[in-house]
Amino acid sequence: xxxxxxxxxxxxxxxxxxxxxxxxxxxxxxxxxxxxxxxxxxxxxxxxxxxxxxxxxxxxxxxxxxxxxxxxxxxxxxxxxxxxxxxxxxxxxxxxxxxxxxxxxxxxxxxxxxxxxxxxxxxxxxxxxxxxxxxxxxxxxxxxxxxxxxxxxxxxxxxxxxxxxxxxxxxxxxxxxxxxxxxxxxxxxxxxxxxxxxxxx
Amino acid sequence: xxxxxxxxxxxxxxxxxxxxxxxxxxxxxxxxxxxxxxxxxxxxxxxxxxxxxxxxxxxxxxxxxxxxxxxxxxxxxxxxxxxxxxxxxxxxxxxxxxxxxxxxxxxxxxxxxxxxxxxxxxxxxxxxxxxxxxxxxxxxxxxxxxxxxxxxxxxxxxxxxxxxxxxxxxxxxxxxxxxxxxxxxxxxxxxxxxxxxxxxxxxxxxxxxxxxxxxxxxxxx
Numbered sequence: 001x002x003x004x005x006x007x008x009x010x011x012x013x014x015x016x017x018x019x020x021x022x023x024x025x026x027x028x029x030x031x032x033x034x035x036x037x038x039x040x041x042x043x044x045x046x047x048x049x050x051x052x053x054x055x056x057x058x059x060x061x062x063x064x065x066x067x068x069x070x071x072x073x074x075x076x077x078x079x080x081x082x083x084x085x086x087x088x089x090x091x092x093x094x095x096x097x098x099x100x101x102x103x104x105x106x107x108x109x110x111x112x113x114x115x116x117x118x119x120x121x122x123x124x125x126x127x128x129x130x131x132x133x134x135x136x137x138x139x140x141x142x143x144x145x146x147x148x149x150x151x152x153x154x155x156x157x158x159x160x161x162x163x164x165x166x167x168x169x170x171x172x173x174x175x176x177x178x179x180x181x182x183x184x185x186x187x188x189x190x191x192x193x194x195x196x197x198x199x200x201x
Numbered sequence: 202x203x204x205x206x207x208x209x210x211x212x213x214x215x216x217x218x219x220x221x222x223x224x225x226x227x228x229x230x231x232x233x234x235x236x237x238x239x240x241x242x243x244x245x246x247x248x249x250x251x252x253x254x255x256x257x258x259x260x261x262x263x264x265x266x267x268x269x270x271x272x273x274x275x276x277x278x279x280x281x282x283x284x285x286x287x288x289x290x291x292x293x294x295x296x297x298x299x300x301x302x303x304x305x306x307x308x309x310x311x312x313x314x315x316x317x318x319x320x321x322x323x324x325x326x327x328x329x330x331x332x333x334x335x336x337x338x339x340x341x342x343x344x345x346x347x348x349x350x351x352x353x354x355x356x357x358x359x360x361x362x363x364x365x366x367x368x369x370x371x372x373x374x375x376x377x378x379x380x381x382x383x384x385x386x387x388x389x390x391x392x393x394x395x396x397x398x399x400x401x402x403x404x405x406x407x408x409x410x411x412x413x414x415x416x417x418x419x420x421x422x
Binding site: 033036037040072075076079080082083086087090094098116118119121122125126129130132133136137138139140141143144147148150184185 | 252280283284286287289290291293294297298301320321323324327328331332334335336338339340343344345348354355363
């Protein structure tokens, strides 16, 4: 059935958990593109046929006209599905830039593995746009994502953080599983990357 | 009775004074922005004042720390500062998220573009360019020639029919600050109106209260 491939593609996206990426379904994606090409060829051959019969393509309403119309509609439907697939994935990619970090290397490797090369490029470009906006406004916007209740929070270190962490008011040894009482703004980037966990009572 | 009304007046004075402080104004702008389906007018002057005040408090706190003022007092100031900073960041952030969501619409519609600050316009343009490039490379260049537009389904579409737009028919919760009377329907459809008293809470379509929000008579919550 025409248009079904696109529908399956969108369904593939929708079946994933909300806000979570699945690997790019390039098989289905390419098949959908192929169907678009088929549709297009058939439209052209139908139009050619009408022209050879000497009919007015614009105004004639014969079987071939409606045949071409069906192919046109199928093509449009597939296009919309393809675009929706890419668009919704791009939305998640942007969300990652906000929530996790603006550098591609900040992203956990399993997420990086699910992105296509084009999506990685898009991530980089979008991060640059965000950074340049923040630079011009002079305010960092990707910190402070939840309303502050207390300026300090308790955290547990989940990962070996060997690089020196710069805190605004103190430095300590951040061994794995150690617990600390930190400024929320200092701890937030590490929590986003899954290296620390906030402990709540 | 006389003393009652006097009390009422002075508390109203106090209310108006409190509700016009910059933090309150920022809170209001932030709430409206968060609840409205479309992007609202950028509060440039307010953001500027908030930024200056934040800097001022930051300096004050630094001074306090240097002069060895009671850490409790310092941390109270710090908490207040954190809250204001959150408000400001969240306000700018909500706007950017809306720009990301409706980038093509924002650049296409003059009305939406007017609402943006200069930096936001730059951001919106870059965003739209990046996404259009991403679309082209992933999908559009692989499609037949007549179907390669980002904004149109195909060459024969007369209008841009692929641009997501904010849903102005969405329901919002709002509170009126004064007595307002609003048309429930668009002009010519039906003359039915809704009247809101001061402090009334309404659950209503955004489109109906849009004008009153822009003029500041109604707040979204």
